Amino acid sequence: MIRTDPDVERQLVALAHDFAANEIRPVAPHHDETESYPTEVIAKAADVGLTCYDLPERYGGGGVESVRTQCLIAEELAWGDAPIGSLATSGSFFAGPILELGTEAQRERWIPPLCASPPTMAALAITEPGAGSDAAAITTTARPDGDGYVLDGSKTWVSGAPEADVYLVYATVAPGTRSKGITSFVVERGDAGFAIGRKLPKMGSRAYPAAELSFEGCRIPADRRIGDEGHGFAGVLRWFERTRVTLAANSIGIGRAALEVAVAYAQDREAFGKRIHEFQAVSFRLVDARVRLDQARLMTLHAADLADEGEPLGTEASMAKLAASEAASFAANAAVMTLGSYGYSREYPVEKWLRDAKLEEIYEGTNDIQRLIIARSLFPR
Numbered sequence: 001m002i003r004t005d006p007d008v009e010r011q012l013v014a015l016a017h018d019f020a021a022n023e024i025r026p027v028a029p030h031h032d033e034t035e036s037y038p039t040e041v042i043a044k045a046a047d048v049g050l051t052c053y054d055l056p057e058r059y060g061g062g063g064v065e066s067v068r069t070q071c072l073i074a075e076e077l078a079w080g081d082a083p084i085g086s087l088a089t090s091g092s093f094f095a096g097p098i099l100e101l102g103t104e105a106q107r108e109r110w111i112p113p114l115c116a117s118p119p120t121m122a123a124l125a126i127t128e129p130g131a132g133s134d135a136a137a138i139t140t141t142a143r144p145d146g147d148g149y150v151l152d153g154s155k156t157w158v159s160g161a162p163e164a165d166v167y168l169v170y171a172t173v174a175p176g177t178r179s180k181g182i183t184s185f186v187v188e189r190g191d192a193g194f195a196i197g198r199k200l201p202k203m204g205s206r207a208y209p210a211a212e213l214s215f216e217g218c219r220i221p222a223d224r225r226i227g228d229e230g231h232g233f234a235g236v237l238r239w240f241e242r243t244r245v246t247l248a249a250n251s252i253g254i255g256r257a258a259l260e261v262a263v264a265y266a267q268d269r270e271a272f273g274k275r276i277h278e279f280q281a282v283s284f285r286l287v288d289a290r291v292r293l294d295q296a297r298l299m300t301l302h303a304a305d306l307a308d309e310g311e312p313l314g315t316e317a318s319m320a321k322l323a324a325s326e327a328a329s330f331a332a333n334a335a336v337m338t339l340g341s342y343g344y345s346r347e348y349p350v351e352k353w354l355r356d357a358k359l360e361e362i363y364e365g366t367n368d369i370q371r372l373i374i375a376r377s378l379f380p381r
Contacts, residue, residue, distance in 0.1 A: 002308040004069040012053065012064065016073045019050060020080025028081035031207035032352055037163050038084050038207050039118075045088040046117035050077070054092055056099070059107060060115030067242065067307040071249035071300055078253025082356050083208040086250060090160050090208075091115075094122030094168050096239045097184055101227030110166060110186060123164035125155040125187075125213055126236065132157075133369050135170075136179040136233060140215060142171035148222050149173075149185065151193070151215040159363070161211035162199050165189050169215075170236065173229045182233035184226040193218030204355030240364055242307055244317040248300040248324035251360040255293045255324075255331035258353045262286055262335035265342075282338055289334045292327035299323050315377040318370040325360035325367060332357045 004012070023044050031038050045051050054070050055061025064070060077085030091114035098106055113120035131137040140153025151171055161167070167187045174181030187194055197212030227235060263286060266277035276282045300323075303316040332354035336343035343350050361367045 001305075001310075002066045004064060004066045009066075009069050009072065012062075012069065013072045013076055015048065016050060016076035017079070019045065019048060020076050020085070024077070024080030024084050028084060028207065029346075029349065029352070031084065032204075033206075033346070035202075035206040035209070037209060038087065041084055042088055042121075043118045046115075046119045051088050051119050052091055052115040054089070055095055055111060055115060059111040061111075065308075066304075067245055068301055068304040070246055071304045074246045074249040075253040075256070075297075078250040079257045080253075081207070082250050082254050082360070083205040085253070086205075087160060087208045091119060091122050093124045093239075093243065094166065096243070097168060097232075097235050098186075098226055100239065101184070101231060101235045106186075106223070106226065113165075120166060121160060121164045122166045122168070123158050123160040125158045125161070125167050125169040127155060127157045129154065129156050133366055135236075136182070138170055138172055138182055139175065140169070140171040141175055142173050142183060142185060142225075144173070145219065148220055149225065151185065151187070151218040151220065153215050154197075155213040157200065157210050157363075158213055159208055159210045161196055161213060162209045167213070168226070169213075170232050171215075179233040180230050183229045184232040184235065185220060186224045186226065187215075187218065187220060191218055191220060203358065204352065205359045241314050241317045244321040244364055244370075245300060245303045245307060245313070247360065247364055248296065248303070248317075248320040251321075251324035251328035251357065252293055252297050252300065254353050254357045254360065255289065255296075255328035258328075258332040258335040258350050258357075259286065259289050259293065261348070261350055262289075262331075262338040265339050276338070285334045285337065289327070289331035292323075292330055296320065296324035296327040315374055318365070318373040321360075321365070322367050322370040322374070325357070328357040328360055329354070 023041055049062050053062035053064045057063035095111050095114055126135055128138055142149045142151050169185050169187045170182055172181035173183050193216050195214045197214055200210045266282055269276045300320040303313050303320040306313040306316055335350040336354055339348055339350055342348050
């Protein structure tokens with residue numbers, strides 16, 4: 001079983017919390033309001049090792065293998081600001097499939113720059129206009145051509161795309177065969193035939209920009225293919241099982257931040273001659289938020305422990321993401337209701353956390369998809 005030394009784990013969690021409090025929180029409202037990229041924060045995160053703490057030491061990363069420890073760090077960064085925290089660690093989404101399916105030469109080529117200061121920024125390109133939850137419906141093609149491949153098609157909702165330097169793109173080498181032909185390729189900014197399209201307007205998570213991508217006769221060499229042809233779909237599904245656990249931790253961080261503000265406000269605000277936390281309507285709502293968040297945290301750490309033990313965690317990862325994302329939305333909404341008009345105002349951060357929490361219910365598999373995965377474990381064929 002993989003475990004981080006307890007003293008080291010406490011130091012890493014404290015580092016993440018202090019960084020979130022001192023470097024992320026002060027600038028998060030500005031980047032949300034202006035939808036601007038937090039370049040300086042990402043550079044500072046790289047300087048202290050928070051952009052690649054979960055990548056192997058031999059490639060310049062922090063070597064934190066324990067998913068439990070990764071979750072604890074992710075929760076602290078999301079407590080500071082989930083979009084910025086996710087953006088800072090986005091290299092892991094790109095690196096994971098390469099670590100699993102790539103050659104050693106590919107790992108040495110693309111992973112160390114993710115751990116540099118400032119880091120190379122990376123993005124994962126799967127979703128298409130007609131292939132969201134049904135990822136096997138990908139229609140972007142990769143046609144073998146001499147000693148390389150030619151990519152044609154488009155992607156949408158690619159998080160981090162406007163500022164990324166490299167992209168892990170999923171395309172099919174056998175159109176019409178669904179998952180059997182899906183293969184992953186590295187595309188670099190500046191490749192001929194590759195274009196970054198419009199930046200997509202979003203309700204929340206505005207500091208973590210998303211954009212469309214297009215490929216028109218985009219030729220790439222064969223050494224940019226990651227793994228064998230047709231192995232991309234299974235590889236990304238396995239990786240999502242793991243990343244859904246850390247996404248659950250992100251949600252808990254959002255919910256925790258919202259609950260803290262709501263509790264403090266309820267202790268100070270007076271109405272009808274007493275503090276509003278003395279009204280059961282207020283206190284019970286916050287109690288429910290606390291219970292849901294703690295339940296979700298336990299489920300998340302259970303899934304993380306399964307990952308650290310090398311056990312299957314598909315169902316448990318989906319349960320953790322489902323419970324945590326809905327707990328975050330509940331806690332953020334409870335905070336808005338507790339603060340009333342101030343909760344609805346942008347002068348307080350809770351309305352932002354409600355907007356950010358909603359995305360946690362959508363990406364890397366909507367909660368409807370998570371329920372479908374869980375249902376399959378209850379009713380196996």
